[in-house]
Amino acid sequence: MAPASRTAASSGQRGLRRYRAPARVAGGRREHYSCSIVREDIHTTGIPALCVSCEARHRGICGALNAEQLLALAKSTKRQKAEAGKELVGDSTSVERFSNVLSGVAKLTKTLSDGRQQIVGLQFAPDFLGRPFQSESTLTVEAATEVELCSFPRQALERMMKEQPDLEHRLLEQKLRELDQARDWMVALGRKTAAEKIASFLLMIARNIDPAAGPERRDSTFELPLSRAEIADFLGLTIETVSRQITRLRGENVIRIENNRHVIVGDIGRLAARAGD
Amino acid sequence: MAPASRTAASSGQRGLRRYRAPARVAGGRREHYSCSIVREDIHTTGIPALCVSCEARHRGICGALNAEQLLALAKSTKRQKAEAGKELVGDSTSVERFSNVLSGVAKLTKTLSDGRQQIVGLQFAPDFLGRPFQSESTLTVEAATEVELCSFPRQALERMMKEQPDLEHRLLEQKLRELDQARDWMVALGRKTAAEKIASFLLMIARNIDPAAGPERRDSTFELPLSRAEIADFLGLTIETVSRQITRLRGENVIRIENNRHVIVGDIGRLAARAGD
DNA sequence: CGATTATTTGATTTCGGTCAAAGTAAGTGG
């Protein structure tokens, strides 16, 4: 049962899995902002318009920067959208730009030589996207849903880190969170059953993208950011097993599903009870 | 095939696995160094004796510190040994001290409520051991082999990080390496076969603890730092599968084994060819 | 040496993978 996506690779499935919506205006709307437009505001004096309402300035790494530094960075900052399926960073390619995720979900994947794939991370707003101090990427970054990014040159960030140690501190905290998450998934991959993996996955997605999430609410509703094939690659399963387990949860009235992607969880506690932790 | 260590937990195996050498002088020899003994040397002027030949000063985080800072940190530093099996940090316990691994191997494990276990990291000298900015541990740290540690109070380190940003930089680099490793193992856990997992594991161990390792040598010899049960918990397998796969590699003359723990790899390339990457 | 713990080996079972086919949804062009 291990080789999982191997068959997907050799048979026709791999091709199916790799389907991407016929690229409309691929990589479209790229805007280059200078710092000419600056809104005056009690809390945003001198802050680039680009950044004023940006989540990354609150919970992301840009919170480490003052107005002056934001302005400096904004000079080489590009805001861009990428539709689902667009490759943002290729494996073994050199990375010249880092970015913040402003909206949507990016997936980090690794691929074995015979095509077996594993998603090793999902990034949500306002996560930082990039591997500092290493010019070549060891994984592929792809837009899982439509994604908005705010990107800046590697060198601009690394330079600013020297000037403002708190930026490096934020980055460390982000990477520590990613490490914690990676280790949680190692437990799921190594020791959980297919049913537990699916429950854990849905739970994780609910916590990350249900706008009305929180410890007090017992229910949750969200759009799955991943296809069945991607969920399989995230959980180390096959498409068929993912589908069967989701069907099972549906049959047990733990979740309801509309149009494949829309998930309604009646009682998050019931779902959590199936996650195995 | 998923529940893996589940049965181990419910049957008698769990007990076996958890066997620990009957604690001799457990936690014994703890020495408290002051900075009174300082050797004079062209390159080590003013450096605490404790640190002079320490690996962590070269490749570890202490390389960020100057003599004065080393002295300050050394005041609250303890050097200690722990024998194999000793728990160094408990899950959900508050962590008051961080440390560097000076020799030996420490393992990081996570346990599900029903006893299933997963090793989520192995730390070799001169790795840093600890999760900054979070007082409660989310995993258990245990000595896999006899381990020498150099530990210091959490607060001393966090204070010094503010004073010396390069320390935080080193820490970031260490954590980025751990993250890279964790993601490599996610691929193994999710997508590799039992045979590939074992080959990958042996390869990783060889690279980390064969003193004579290097890209030029084709052979390698080392002591396994983990028991079969621990290898199983690292690879998301059972003891029996680990044993059978090792036996298989032995039968194919890829490795030779003496006394269970001593491994001789004739041609590292042949082993690498079985790792699946 | 004897007791205890680890590891290996064998027989059997099972979960999840593989193979195959049918069902759905969305878009396209006639």
Add this chain to the structure above:
DNA sequence: CCACTTACTTTGACCGAAATCAAATAATCG
């Protein structure tokens, strides 16, 4: 608007890698 394609998901039958159950063998240590 509808036939038609294409991607995607679900479902069913069957298979096999690894788990489970059981027992023998080897290593370690007092």
